[in-house]
Structures are given as structure tokens and as C-alpha cells.
Amino acid sequence: MSSASFNYVRATELTDALSQGKRPGAAYLAGGTDLLQLWKASLTAPQDVIDISRLPLADITRAGDRLVIGAMARLSDVAAHPEVKAGHPLICDAILASASGQVRNLATAGGNLLQRTRCPYFSDAGLACNKRDPGSGCGARDGENRHAVLFGGSSGCVATHASDLAVALAALDAEIAISSASGERQLALSDLYPLPGETTAPDSSLRPGEMITAIRIVGAERFAPHSTYLKIRDRASFEFAVVSVAAALRIEDGVIAEARLAAGGVASLPWRLGRSEAALIGRAPTEQAFAAAGELAIEGARPLEGNAFKIPLLRNAVIRALQTAGDQS
Amino acid sequence: MPSRLALTCHNRSLTFQCCGDEHQMTQSQDAKFPKQRIALSITVNGTRHELEAAPTATLLDVIRDELKLTGTKKGCDMGGCGACTVLVAGRRIASCLALAASFGDADITTIEGIGTADRLHPLQDAFIRHDALQCGYCTPGQILSAIAVLAEGARSIEEIREGMSGNLCRCGAHANIVAAIAEVAGL
Ligand SMILES: Cc1cc2nc3c(=O)[nH]c(=O)nc-3n(C[C@H](O)[C@H](O)[C@H](O)COP(=O)(O)OP(=O)(O)OC[C@H]3O[C@@H](n4cnc5c(N)ncnc54)[C@H](O)[C@@H]3O)c2cc1C
Numbered sequence: 001m002s003s004a005s006f007n008y009v010r011a012t013e014l015t016d017a018l019s020q021g022k023r024p025g026a027a028y029l030a031g032g033t034d035l036l037q038l039w040k041a042s043l044t045a046p047q048d049v050i051d052i053s054r055l056p057l058a059d060i061t062r063a064g065d066r067l068v069i070g071a072m073a074r075l076s077d078v079a080a081h082p083e084v085k086a087g088h089p090l091i092c093d094a095i096l097a098s099a100s101g102q103v104r105n106l107a108t109a110g111g112n113l114l115q116r117t118r119c120p121y122f123s124d125a126g127l128a129c130n131k132r133d134p135g136s137g138c139g140a141r142d143g144e145n146r147h148a149v150l151f152g153g154s155s156g157c158v159a160t161h162a163s164d165l166a167v168a169l170a171a172l173d174a175e176i177a178i179s180s181a182s183g184e185r186q187l188a189l190s191d192l193y194p195l196p197g198e199t200t201a202p203d204s205s206l207r208p209g210e211m212i213t214a215i216r217i218v219g220a221e222r223f224a225p226h227s228t229y230l231k232i233r234d235r236a237s238f239e240f241a242v243v244s245v246a247a248a249l250r251i252e253d254g255v256i257a258e259a260r261l262a263a264g265g266v267a268s269l270p271w272r273l274g275r276s277e278a279a280l281i282g283r284a285p286t287e288q289a290f291a292a293a294g295e296l297a298i299e300g301a302r303p304l305e306g307n308a309f310k311i312p313l314l315r316n317a318v319i320r321a322l323q324t325a326g327d328q329s
Numbered sequence: 330m331p332s333r334l335a336l337t338c339h340n341r342s343l344t345f346q347c348c349g350d351e352h353q354m355t356q357s358q359d360a361k362f363p364k365q366r367i368a369l370s371i372t373v374n375g376t377r378h379e380l381e382a383a384p385t386a387t388l389l390d391v392i393r394d395e396l397k398l399t400g401t402k403k404g405c406d407m408g409g410c411g412a413c414t415v416l417v418a419g420r421r422i423a424s425c426l427a428l429a430a431s432f433g434d435a436d437i438t439t440i441e442g443i444g445t446a447d448r449l450h451p452l453q454d455a456f457i458r459h460d461a462l463q464c465g466y467c468t469p470g471q472i473l474s475a476i477a478v479l480a481e482g483a484r485s486i487e488e489i490r491e492g493m494s495g496n497l498c499r500c501g502a503h504a505n506i507v508a509a510i511a512e513v514a515g516l
């Protein structure tokens with residue numbers, strides 16, 4: 001149990017929450033499933049915990065071709081929502097492959113995107129870690145790095161982002177709505193996650209006091225008939241991804257008209273596989289086309305000592321995800 | 330050498346007497362937050378409880394340490410084992426990752442609330458008949474989780490296995506646990 005205490009404040013209005021949240025030492029608590037773990041492990045010690053779980057930001061709505069998921073919506077409610085199931089099954093797949101039923105009933109969509117890395121060095125306060133302690137070095141780079149990134153790593157950090165939902169959302173070009181005491185802004189989901197620097201590696205680009213209020217997905221229902229989330233892990237369920245792939249295709253008259261591919265477990269952000277996507281356009285959904293996309297997915301991968309196995313794993317996962325997505329009707 | 334050393338420990342403060350003087354030690358961080366107490370009005374197994382808890386207390390701590398309902402177990406305290414599973418308004422949660430203050434008006438069901446020795450819940454009865462436990466430490470969480478998995482609509486062995494994956498059993502009774510739940514599900 002962490003030794004540090006904190007003060008608890010329940011926010012009932014957004015403006016109130018935002019003005020409390022900008023104070024130094026304040027932390028938002030939504031589902032609390034990540035924050036409390038970090039607090040118990042003494043990896044974070046907020047002075048004020050601002051409980052935002054009851055803010056009226058939990059609605060899931062569809063208007064026209066736009067789906068809006070309130071940041072406080074619990075993961076289980078997002079996955080069970082009829083509009084999400086019908087129009088965005090990729091999101092349901094990714095959520096249902098995350099954590100456990102007990103955790104998904106607590107965890108929120110916004111909190112999921114902001115969970116901290118699962119790098120084992122980050123979680124052990126005795127070890128060097130630039131993400132936890134900027135400038136202290138990176139223990140994983142030359143240490144135990146089976147879990148590390150293939151793309152976008154730096155000499156300062158090679159940790160992956162652990163969210164499954166983020167990978168599905170990246171494939172669907174989701175946007176994040178952000179509020180703070182000084183106003184509102186929007187970000188493409190992929191811009192929420194910075195690449196690591198040489199001595200620092202923040203897990204998100206949110207500024208102090210900013211709050212995610214909603215996730216917006218526009219025009220993605222066209223992918224519903226041909227999408228899938230494939231998660232490869234060390235055990236069949238209740239485990240983080242070693243590698244994962246979100247695949248979404250639009251197939252018209254037997255030809256791939258649009259393709260979206262994002263990989264998890266390989267970078268500090270959901271890694272869009274642009275070259276694979278481009279190579280699929282205009283081709284029939286055949287084994288040859290999928291194999292070519294798999295090869296392109298691993299181009300530029302830079303493995304460390306312990307994680308080269310992820311390269312064939314990623315290639316094969318891309319192929320298998322495309323086979324599944326291509327087979328659906 | 331002190332002739333007498335009497336220790337009393339309450340919450341985070343330690344009182345001891347040494348050489349006739351009384352000393353009190355309080356965890357330093359607490360001094361910054363002059364003991365904020367959160368008023369809770371929670372219903373557990375149909376009984377309403379008005380109590381106060383520390384802002385840092387989890388729902389699991391309140392259930393076990395304040396209400397003395399020790400059927401709900403603490404395993405990992407990190408969301409990873411399912412021993413602490415309780416139902417809140419019928420939904421299963423890991424009570425070790427739920428801040429009590431966030432659930433201050435919740436309607437909670439624990440293992441003590443689902444059956445008695447004379448009138449077992451069908452899942453309790455099935456767990457016994459299927460030998461679905463050895464030490465029993467995970468069992469309350471398994472049963473609460475199973476109630477929810479069936480309510481969530483699991484219709485096959487595969488769905489039961491997946492639905493129960495958040496509940497670990499160190500004794501390895503998983504096969505019999507799944508069999509017991511499947512029987513109650515009518516599979
Ligand atoms: C045992 C276990 C297994 C898990 N397995 C998986 C898995 O397989 N896949 C996966 O994707 N995840 C997994 N997770 C992670 C889990 O999904 C996250 O902990 C959860 O989604 C976080 O959401 P929350 O609402 O509980 O966040 P909180 O813990 O409340 O918050 C997380 C962080 O975000 C901040 N925050 C929360 N909401 C907002 C907001 N709206 N705006 C700004 N800041 C905010 C908080 O201050 C905190 O820093 C697992 C967790 C556990 C405990």
C-alpha cells in the first residue's frame with residue numbers, strides 16, 4: 001500500500017472539474033483502474049484526486065455517420081452498445097480483448113487511452129527509466145526488452161503503449177475532444193501519443209489539467225462488414241498484447257477499395273501501416289495481396305536484442321487479420 | 330533500556346510509551362491532509378451502512394475492514410486475480426481498484442449476500458458438487474463473477490471460459506469451475 005495520502009474531490013460539473021484539475025498535484029480519476037495501481041505502487045502521489053467519473057460525459061451517441069463516445073463511458077458499456085456493435089464492431093472486438101469483465105466495468109474509454117506503459121522498468125522505482133524519471137536513462141534498452149517497440153523507439157525509451165482500444169481507434173481515424181480551463185481543442189488520436197525523446201518519454205501529449213471529454217469517429221461504418229482485431233498474447237485471455245492488429249477493409253465488387261491497418265505492441269503509439277494499406281488498394285482480397293501487405297508491414301522494423309521475434313509475429317498477424325477481415329461478408 | 334514499551338497502532342498513527350513519556354508518530358504525508366473522512370452510505374447485501382472512510386480506502390478495504398465482511402478476498406490488490414469481485418448494482422467489479430469514495434452510495438452484493446448454509450445459491454451448490462475448489466480462497470470471487478457472467482448472457486463453454494478469465498485459481502480448479510457454471514447455465 002502506498003504511504004502517501006490524498007484528498008478526494010468529486011466533481012459534478014465540467015467547469016468545476018477543469019478548474020480543480022489545473023492545480024499542481026491534482027490528478028483526474030475516472031475508473032481509477034490505472035491510477036490506483038500506480039498509486040499503490042508509489043509510482044504516482046497526487047495531492048488531490050478529482051473524481052470525474054460522474055460527470056455527464058458517459059453518453060454514446062450516433063448522429064448521421066458520426067459516433068461519439070463520451071470519455072466517461074465504461075468499456076463494457078461501449079462494447080455492449082447497439083450502435084457500436086452494429087457500426088463499429090472493431091471497437092467492440094478490441095475492448096472485449098482488453099483486461100477482464102471486472103476491470104471493463106470500471107475502466108472508462110478516456111482513461112483507457114491514458115493508461116501508463118506496462119514496461120516492467122517503469123513499474124519498478126529502483127530502476128532507471130526516463131519515462132518515470134526523466135534523465136535517469138532507459139533500463140529496458142539494453143536490458144530485458146522482449147516487450148519493446150519495433151518502430152519509433154529512441155535511445156531514451158523503447159516502451160509500447162498498452163491500450164487495445166487505441167489501436168482500433170487509430171485504424172478508424174478517431175479524433176479526441178479535449179477540454180481545459182482555457183478552452184477546447186481536438187486531436188487526431190495518433191497525435192495523442194508522442195514519440196519518445198532522448199531523455200524524456202511522456203505517455204501522452206495532454207497538457208496539465210486537460211481532460212479528454214469524448215472520442216469521435218466519423219464515417220467509419222463503411223468498414224463494419226470487413227473489420228477485425230487480432231490480439232496475440234502470452235496467454236489466451238486477460239493479458240496485454242505482445243502484438244495486435246486492427247484491420248478494416250472496404251471491398252467493392254470483389255476489389256479492396258479502402259484499407260486501414262494499425263498495429264499495437266510495436267510502438268509508443270498505435271502504428272499505422274501505411275505502405276501495407278496502399279498496396280492493398282485496387283487488389284482482390286487474395287492470399288497473395290495479404291502476404292505482400294504482411295511483408296510491407298515489417299519494413300523498417302528495428303528490433304532490440306530480445307524482441308526480434310515480434311517481426312515475423314507482426315507479419316503473420318497482419319496476414320491473419322486481413323484473412324479474417326476479408327472473409328467476412 | 331526502556332522499562333516499558335507499550336505500542337498502540339491506529340490507522341496510520343503509532344503511539345508508544347518509553348521511559349514514562351508518550352510519543353506519537355503519524356505518517357508524515359497525512360499531516361498535509363488533516364484526516365479527510367468521506368461519508369459513505371452504502372447498501373451491502375440489502376443492509377444500509379452509514380460510515381466514514383479514508384479518501385484512499387478502496388471498496389475492498391471498507392467491505393473487509395470496516396464492515397468485517399471477510400468473505401470477499403484480497404489477492405493481488407491490483408485488478409489481476411478476481412478474488413475481490415463484488416457486484417455493484419448487479420455488475421461485477423474488482424473492488425480492489427474501486428475507490429470507496431467513488432462508490433459512496435452503491436448497492437453492493439458480496440458472497441455473504443447470495444445464499445446461506447441451508448439455502449445455497451445454485452452456483453454455490455454446483456461448486457460443491459463439482460469439486461470446484463481446493464483452498465477456497467478464490468471461490469467467493471469466482472462465484473460472484475459467475476453470477477455476472479451468466480447475467481451477461483454466456484451461452485457456451487467457450488463464453489464461460491472467456492468470461493471467467495479475470496478470476497485466477499492458484500489451486501488450478503478451473504476445469505471444475507467451468508463445469509459447475511456450465512451446469513447452472515443448463516449447458
Ligand atoms: C488487470 C488489468 C488488466 C488490463 N488489461 C488490459 C488490456 O488487456 N488492454 C488494455 O487496453 N488495457 C488493459 N488494462 C488497462 C485498463 O484498460 C485501464 O486501466 C483502464 O482502461 C483505465 O481507465 P480508467 O477509467 O480506470 O482510468 P483511470 O485509472 O481513472 O485514469 C488513467 C489515467 O488517465 C487520467 N484520466 C482518466 N480519464 C481522463 C480524462 N477523461 N481526461 C484526462 N485524463 C484522464 C487519470 O488521471 C490517470 O492518469 C488492464 C488493467 C488491469 C488492472
Ligand code: SF4
Pocket residue numbers: 117119120121122128129130131132137138139140141156157158159201
Ligand atoms: S523503455 Fe521507456 S518505460 Fe521502459 S525503462 Fe526505458 S524509458 Fe522507461
Ligand code: FES
Pocket residue numbers: 402403404405406407408409410411412413414423424425426
Ligand atoms: S484483489 Fe482485486 S483483483 Fe486481485
Ligand code: FES
Pocket residue numbers: 461462463464465466467468497498499500501502
Ligand atoms: S481454490 Fe485455491 S485458489 Fe482457487
